[in-house]
Amino acid sequence: MTTIEAVAGQAFGAEVTDIDLSVPLSPTEVGELRDALPRHRALRFPDQKIQPDDFVRFSMIFGRPHPHVLEHLRLEGHPEILLLTNIVEDESKPNGHNGAAFWHTDNSYEPDHASATMLYARSVPVQGGETYLCDMVAAFRDLPESRRRFLEGLTVRHRYGNRDAGAEHDAGKLKPEQKARVPEVEHELVKRHPVSGEKCLYAVAASARGIVGMPNDEATALLDELKVHCTQPKYTITQHYRVDDLFIWDTMVTMHAAAVMDVASNQSNTRIMHRISVKGYPGASGYAASQAV
Numbered sequence: 001m002t003t004i005e006a007v008a009g010q011a012f013g014a015e016v017t018d019i020d021l022s023v024p025l026s027p028t029e030v031g032e033l034r035d036a037l038p039r040h041r042a043l044r045f046p047d048q049k050i051q052p053d054d055f056v057r058f059s060m061i062f063g064r065p066h067p068h069v070l071e072h073l074r075l076e077g078h079p080e081i082l083l084l085t086n087i088v089e090d091e092s093k094p095n096g097h098n099g100a101a102f103w104h105t106d107n108s109y110e111p112d113h114a115s116a117t118m119l120y121a122r123s124v125p126v127q128g129g130e131t132y133l134c135d136m137v138a139a140f141r142d143l144p145e146s147r148r149r150f151l152e153g154l155t156v157r158h159r160y161g162n163r164d165a166g167a168e169h170d171a172g173k174l175k176p177e178q179k180a181r182v183p184e185v186e187h188e189l190v191k192r193h194p195v196s197g198e199k200c201l202y203a204v205a206a207s208a209r210g211i212v213g214m215p216n217d218e219a220t221a222l223l224d225e226l227k228v229h230c231t232q233p234k235y236t237i238t239q240h241y242r243v244d245d246l247f248i249w250d251t252m253v254t255m256h257a258a259a260v261m262d263v264a265s266n267q268s269n270t271r272i273m274h275r276i277s278v279k280g281y282p283g284a285s286g287y288a289a290s291q292a293v
């Protein structure tokens with residue numbers, strides 16, 4: 001029977017064992033995982049021996065796999081999978097290295113935001129290569145009630161990339177035709193999770209560029225203040241990886257950042273991860289109907 005255990009001494013996150021992701025899961029297992037993800041925010045499945053097809057099948061438990069806008073980083077034969085690595089074979093071909101080394105929320109620059117993101121560790125450096133995550137439900141819950149009410153009425157303007165001017169790390173550059181596919185979008189600053197019903201602050205870093213009806217300097221100051229609030233150590237975990245770990249997080253109720261890495265020079269400092277982001281909430285009522293439209 002599958003075991004789902006909160007990681008002791010950590011703000012959030014659980015470890016899932018006694019489960020084999022190389023074979024289709026039973027309806028019971030699927031139900032347990034759909035329930036556990038929003039509750040624990042992040043789940044680690046250690047020692048999984050899976051192939052890309054298995055990874056895609058697993059991802060569909062949590063939503064529709066969504067190929068990334070950066071086509072050149074997609075895994076050959078599996079466009080749903082994004083290849084994340086610090087191997088640089090050709091300096092003229094950007095590989096997205098350190099393209100996630102800042103607090104952000106995957107796909108917050110799109111109208112239909114990502115619901116879950118998952119990484120499968122193929123090669124892990126001896127040191128570094130971690131993912132930092134923060135809990136946006138707890139961060140919202142801890143604010144004074146009057147502050148929560150004020151924030152709930154706000155709408156944020158989002159655009160691909162990192163809003164911090166002159167930031168050392170930014171998302172991979174888009175070609176003009178890619179840029180045209182991700183125009184500016186708006187999201188509520190406070191969202192309610194479709195499965196758990198919990199409210200969270202949503203994507204206050206990186207793609208968040210401004211607030212509707214608020215002067216730019218005021219909006220940036222507010223978003224910066226919220227980013228600092230959400231990323232306090234008490235809301236944050238650091239995920240270390242071992243080879244064959246599958247790690248998934250609830251994208252809407254967290255923000256994350258990759259640890260900065262040097263370019264790989266040998267096996268001991270090489271990081272290779274397969275990533276899938278999914279959209280939609282199969283565990284929420286009305287999902288099947290919304291898929292039929």
Ligand SMILES: [Fe+2]
Nearest residue numbers: 100105106256
């Ligand atoms: Fe990311």
